[in-house]
Amino acid sequence: MKEDCKKNFERISEYLDGELGPDDCQQIEQHLEECPECRDCFDALKKTIDLCKKNAQEEIPGDMQNRLKSKLRECFGNN
Amino acid sequence: MTAIATDVTDHHLIAQFKEGSMEAMETIVDRYENRIFIFGLKMCGQLQDAEDITQDTFLNAFKYLNSFREETKLKNWLFKIAATACIRKRRKKKCEPDRELSLESFMNKDGTFETYDIPDWSDDPSDKVLQAEMKAVISNAIKTLPHKYKLVFNLRDIEGFSTKETADILGISIESVKTRLHRARMALREKISHAYQEGKSV
Numbered sequence: 001m002k003e004d005c006k007k008n009f010e011r012i013s014e015y016l017d018g019e020l021g022p023d024d025c026q027q028i029e030q031h032l033e034e035c036p037e038c039r040d041c042f043d044a045l046k047k048t049i050d051l052c053k054k055n056a057q058e059e060i061p062g063d064m065q066n067r068l069k070s071k072l073r074e075c076f077g078n079n
Numbered sequence: 080m081t082a083i084a085t086d087v088t089d090h091h092l093i094a095q096f097k098e099g100s101m102e103a104m105e106t107i108v109d110r111y112e113n114r115i116f117i118f119g120l121k122m123c124g125q126l127q128d129a130e131d132i133t134q135d136t137f138l139n140a141f142k143y144l145n146s147f148r149e150e151t152k153l154k155n156w157l158f159k160i161a162a163t164a165c166i167r168k169r170r171k172k173k174c175e176p177d178r179e180l181s182l183e184s185f186m187n188k189d190g191t192f193e194t195y196d197i198p199d200w201s202d203d204p205s206d207k208v209l210q211a212e213m214k215a216v217i218s219n220a221i222k223t224l225p226h227k228y229k230l231v232f233n234l235r236d237i238e239g240f241s242t243k244e245t246a247d248i249l250g251i252s253i254e255s256v257k258t259r260l261h262r263a264r265m266a267l268r269e270k271i272s273h274a275y276q277e278g279k280s281v
Contacts, residue, residue, distance in 0.1 A: 009182070010182060010261070012261070013257065013260055013261035013264055014257060014261075017242070019242065019257070040194055040195070041195070044195040044196075044197045044268050044272065045264055045265070045268055047197040047198075047199065048197055048264060048267050048268040048271055049236055049264060051197065051198070051213070051217055051271065052217055052221065052232075052236060052237065052267060053236060053237065055213070055214050055217040055218065056117065056121075056237050058116075058117045058120055058121075060112075060113055060116055060117075061126060061130070064112075064116065064130055064133070065108075065109075065112060067130070067134075068108060068112060068130075068133060068134055068137065069105055069108060071134060071138070072104060072105075072108065072137060072138070072141065073101065075138060075141070076101070076104060076141050077101065
């Protein structure tokens, strides 16, 4: 891997999260335009995060809330 | 005096709880139990473990809520307790020490990148079977991340805490959060892409 790619590869997440200053952003954007491998890495990473976020919904067991509340009442009911 | 960081609703609920209101306690549970449960489930992968973590979190929270000074948001404080409960649960199970993920492992030895094929969630939303399979692949990929990377990934990317908030919740530096998050994402990209490729070739 080229030194330039390696340097940008390490900061792709920070770039995605908007945590880099304008100069660093510009440098990464320019590199992504010139380097198809890093562009591919960037696109795949973005898609991965997107997939994981959309997959975050889970079913909550219906009776969990009752069990939790009765346990809390038992412990804190005489406060 | 330090400014109060909790939101207005939580601030009132905390004040009512301190005066002995059980309704306030239950409203706090209603507001946060789903998120804490999902966090526990993403961390441990088992329904019973996630329920234990949720229960431990609220039991500890209400035990110490009287001395909570609201210098941080209630939600962040609850996640700090939940993260500690996850770490404790992992210790009890005597799991193996965390593996380290190195960035070099995501680069090919000949100095090139591997090309990753990641599906779009919207590829075919009508295909429920495909979506269920994808969901299983993604959940499994997250579940098999080393614990400390999984903590950061779930807090940052799933729960949406900022880098600074995640660092505060876990008691680690901002730099550590950034490093772990990037490596977790790279590992997930690899795991999901490989599972997707295998699925396509079956």
